[in-house]
Amino acid sequence: MERIAVIGTGYVGLVTGCCYAEIGHEVICVDIDPDKVRRLSLGEIPIYEPGLGELAASNQAAGRLSFTTDLARAVQDSSIIFIAVGTPTLENGEVDMQQVRGAVETLARQMNDYKIIVMKSTVPVGTSRRIRQWMEEGQQRPVPFSVVSNPEFLREGTAIHDTFHPDRVVIGSDDADAALRVERLQAAFGGEVVRTDPESAELIKYASNAFLAAKISFINEMANVCEKVGADVSLVARGMGLDNRIGPKFLQAGIGYGGSCFPKDTRAQLKIAQNADYDFRILRAVIEVNTLQRERFVEKVTAALGGNATGRSITVWGLAFKPNTDDLRDAPALDIIRALQERGAVVTAYDPAAASKASALLPGVRCLTDPYEAAENAEAVVIATDWEDLRRIDFDRLRSLVRKPLIIDGRNMFAPAEMAEKGFTYVSVGRPAFPGPV
Numbered sequence: 001m002e003r004i005a006v007i008g009t010g011y012v013g014l015v016t017g018c019c020y021a022e023i024g025h026e027v028i029c030v031d032i033d034p035d036k037v038r039r040l041s042l043g044e045i046p047i048y049e050p051g052l053g054e055l056a057a058s059n060q061a062a063g064r065l066s067f068t069t070d071l072a073r074a075v076q077d078s079s080i081i082f083i084a085v086g087t088p089t090l091e092n093g094e095v096d097m098q099q100v101r102g103a104v105e106t107l108a109r110q111m112n113d114y115k116i117i118v119m120k121s122t123v124p125v126g127t128s129r130r131i132r133q134w135m136e137e138g139q140q141r142p143v144p145f146s147v148v149s150n151p152e153f154l155r156e157g158t159a160i161h162d163t164f165h166p167d168r169v170v171i172g173s174d175d176a177d178a179a180l181r182v183e184r185l186q187a188a189f190g191g192e193v194v195r196t197d198p199e200s201a202e203l204i205k206y207a208s209n210a211f212l213a214a215k216i217s218f219i220n221e222m223a224n225v226c227e228k229v230g231a232d233v234s235l236v237a238r239g240m241g242l243d244n245r246i247g248p249k250f251l252q253a254g255i256g257y258g259g260s261c262f263p264k265d266t267r268a269q270l271k272i273a274q275n276a277d278y279d280f281r282i283l284r285a286v287i288e289v290n291t292l293q294r295e296r297f298v299e300k301v302t303a304a305l306g307g308n309a310t311g312r313s314i315t316v317w318g319l320a321f322k323p324n325t326d327d328l329r330d331a332p333a334l335d336i337i338r339a340l341q342e343r344g345a346v347v348t349a350y351d352p353a354a355a356s357k358a359s360a361l362l363p364g365v366r367c368l369t370d371p372y373e374a375a376e377n378a379e380a381v382v383i384a385t386d387w388e389d390l391r392r393i394d395f396d397r398l399r400s401l402v403r404k405p406l407i408i409d410g411r412n413m414f415a416p417a418e419m420a421e422k423g424f425t426y427v428s429v430g431r432p433a434f435p436g437p438v
């Protein structure tokens with residue numbers, strides 16, 4: 001059993017804290033946000049993540065998990081310190097390292113004896129060495145420490161499953177003993193261990209996200225070609241994905257990727273390459289295609305409405321950047337709704353988890369938690385997030401509520417032929433409208 005402090009209680013910090021407590025370690029989670037810590041201490045989970053609330057509650061009750069704003073106490077009581085603070089992107093594409101630097105400087109001042117500092121946040125190459133330097137500069141007296149880069153690969157919505165079933169565990173350090181201790185700590189979760197130098201570990205994280213984003217932009221461009229030549233991108237993706245070398249995952253065409261990671265990490269990786277005097281051309285195109293995909297979709301919605309969105313009532317189903325989360329960071333739905341509003345549309349939205357958070361971000365949009373209520377009198381229903389409950393929609397009921405039976409599906413959730421049978425004009429991404437394939 002190790003005593004672990006986790007700095008930062010965002011997605012990664014909370015999931016890390018709960019999962020390490022679950023496998024028997026004593027975990028104290030620290031945040032500078034006193035309101036968040038107060039709520040967490042009362043058992044309130046500030047994010048929507050399936051299973052996280054139960055995991056937090058049982059481990060809090062067992063005394064293995066606690067929350068505090070007192071970094072000094074948390075650090076002094078622990079031997080392993082995970083850093084899981086935010087690393088947003090600045091306007092110029094550089095990674096904003098303020099949260100990391102702030103955490104490390106406080107850590108340096110508070111350390112009483114040897115600690116292993118494990119970097120979970122996604123950070124630019126060279127950060128492990130910079131942490132070492134900030135630590136040495138910040139310490140009032142020399143106290144030994146080790147730095148280990150251990151990037152996080154969890155996905156929102158399946159974060160707990162991902163932590164307990166990792167594809168791989170990347171551990172990058174110059175300190176073999178510290179690396180081994182971190183490896184042992186995670187052995188209970190399984191996953192193939194990749195031991196590297198710190199720089200390679202830091203790059204593996206960005207490379208993975210950039211590659212997955214590239215797969216999405218690739219299939220989205222294929223979808224755009226499919227539309228021009230009358231092919232079906234879902235069949236193209238299936239035919240490609242059955243090749244083991246390609247694989248079926250991340251070939252779902254639609255309105256492009258969003259979220260707190262891909263948009264920010266692709267831009268950061270582009271900048272990291274630029275700073276190293278390298279123009280990462282593919283990545284530049286991946287980002288550009290993703291932006292264009294949202295714009296193309298707005299054109300598609302406008303075209304389906306006869307070329308004019310002014311004064312039209314549009315319902316958008318799905319606000320979160322993907323299902324099973326209430327995260328709205330860089331959610332495609334937000335851009336699409338704002339663009340439709342700019343074209344004069346009146347938008348009503350539905351999301352089962354993110355509606356109330358979204359209200360504050362979308363002035364003039366009624367954000368509801370009932371898909372049918374949101375669709376009343378709609379001239380078009382736009383699907384922006386593939387929430388599972390939408391698969392169970394009663395289309396007869398929907399048809400009786402809307403002003404026009406028109407669905408523009410940015411996530412290709414339904415078969416075009418079936419939708420036509422149900423009496424809807426159905427427009428999706430990269431697939432013929434009707435007749436569909438036999």
Ligand SMILES: NC(=O)c1ccc[n+]([C@@H]2O[C@H](COP(=O)([O-])OP(=O)(O)OC[C@H]3O[C@@H](n4cnc5c(N)ncnc54)[C@H](O)[C@@H]3O)[C@@H](O)[C@H]2O)c1
Binds near residue numbers: 154
């Ligand atoms: N969200 C994900 O799914 C995911 C997955 C893998 C990796 N990552 C990476 O993990 C990191 C964290 O992401 P997130 O989404 O959990 O972040 P977040 O922005 O949601 O949360 C960061 C938290 O850190 C706290 N914080 C900031 N400075 C602090 C300090 N000095 N001391 C204590 N707490 C402090 C903030 O108050 C906030 O609660 C990022 O680098 C991100 O790229 C995120």
Ligand SMILES: O=c1ccn([C@@H]2O[C@H](COP(=O)(O)OP(=O)(O)O[C@H]3O[C@H](CO)[C@@H](O)[C@H](O)[C@H]3O)[C@@H](O)[C@H]2O)c(=O)[nH]1
Binds near residue numbers: 153252258261321
């Ligand atoms: O075929 C696909 C797959 C995904 N998406 C979109 O891509 C975005 C990201 O999806 P996903 O990767 O499932 O979600 P995240 O929770 O952002 O997870 C990514 O970002 C995390 C933060 O770095 C990493 O840890 C994960 O490994 C990585 O998958 C979402 O908008 C999805 O709708 C598609 O458009 N098509």
